[in-house]
Amino acid sequence: MTSPRTLLTAWNIQARKQLGQNFLSDPNVARAIVTHAAIGDDDVVLEIGPGLGAITLPAAQAARKVIAVEKDARITELLRTERLAAGIDNLDIREADILRTDLGAIGRETNAPMIVMGNLPYNISSQVIVQLIHARHYIRRAVLMLQKEMAERICAGPGSKTYGRLSVMLGYCAQTAVCLQVRAHQFFPAPKVDSTVIKIDFIDPPPFPADDxxxxxxxxxxxxxxxxxxxxxxxxxxxxxxxxxxxxxxxxxxxxxxxxxxxxxxxxxxxxxxxxxxxxx
Missing domain, CATH: 1.10.8.100 (rRNA adenine dimethylase, C-terminal domain)
Structure with missing residues (x-):
């Protein structure tokens, strides 16, 4: 794994704060995340915001196919070059905004329950989680890296001050678990807060189905x-x-x-x- 600092310098790219670009720099964490995703050789992975490919490339080595959705055109160009250098032919890189992407359409296209992975910027985390819930019939599992505060909210139970709308929505249709903690210094550039990797296993049908x-x-x-x-x-x-x-x-x-x-x-x-x-x- 080439360090993010080296790659960004070589391509004359500066991380954009408004896009929440903090790139994972620890290959051990990347491998641990892929392990927690439990990817089989017949699985299709949808990665949200692949960045410089720290998780993307090892996921592609384990999966049948990886579809990586990246908003930043500078990064997609870099990632395509990294794909060629690694000799990977099962990685489909799509330049798009995940919030404007029809996840159901991708699910119908792949014709298989997907595993979703991603390092989500704080400012879109809630929206993406809601997207996944609505598209969960096409998703088997999600392994997501979130700001620690957001992860605590998602995994909170009744009676907790952090228990809220997302806790209930996910509790309705999924089981959530904390996988590992990732410190700020394990990213480049380093964010101001630590992150947490969580796993979401969707349940179909829900244990307490709603009439509407x-x-x-x-x-x-x-x-x-x-x-x-x-x-x-x-x-x-x-x-x-x-x-x-x-x-x-x-x-x-x-x-x-x-x-x-x-x-x-x-x-x-x-x-x-x-x-x-x-x-x-």
Whole structure:
């Protein structure tokens, strides 16, 4: 693995802070991430933001195919050169913005449940996670490197101050686990915070299926939109258009104390409430 500093200097490229470009410089971490992804020789990997190829190239050696989506044209050119130098012919590099990419279309194209990998910039992490949830029928597993704070939020359980919308959405349809910690000095340029690698294994069907999944996610968003308020107040003051009396009745029918706050409720409680709202019309 050529060091990021050497590659960037050779190509006269400066990392762009606005793109969250901090490139992994430790090959041992890269190998550990690929190991946690448990890639088989018939697997298709979708990598979000391959950067300089620290994870991309070892993943391509293990997988049937890797599709790497990179927004920065300077980096895609460099990565194509690295691909040729490594003699890799199963790496498809696509210059695109992942937030404008149809993951379902890629899944239908590959005709196989994908393994998603990526080092996600903090400013798009939440959006990408939601994308993966909506496209999860095409995804078997995701192994993602996130800022430590974001990883804690995703893996948090009920009762935690970091438990929130993403915790519930993922808890509904996946199992999450922390794989390893990555220190700031293991990147170039070094970010200001440490990172955490997490694994997301999607579950199909979910253990507590919602009658209307879109409604469930709206309910979760409403509940955490005003997380300091009680469930009755948070939900009745949202775009769900439920008056306080109706909201209280539905909460009680769902086995939820209207005075509870969202952060204290398990995933199953949100599903029960969503189903009650759906049956109420």
């Amino acid at each position: 999944e879109r409604l469930l996610f709206r309910v979760v968003k409403a509940a955490f939109g005003k997380r300091r308020k009680t469930m009755r107040n948070a939900v009745s003051q949202s775009d769900l258009k439920l008056d306080p009396a109706t909201c209280e009745r539905l909460l009680i029918q769902s086995g939820i104390d209207p005075m509870q706050r969202a952060e204290s409720l398990p995933v199953a409680a949100f599903v029960r409430l969503s189903n009650q709202i759906a049956s109420n019309g």
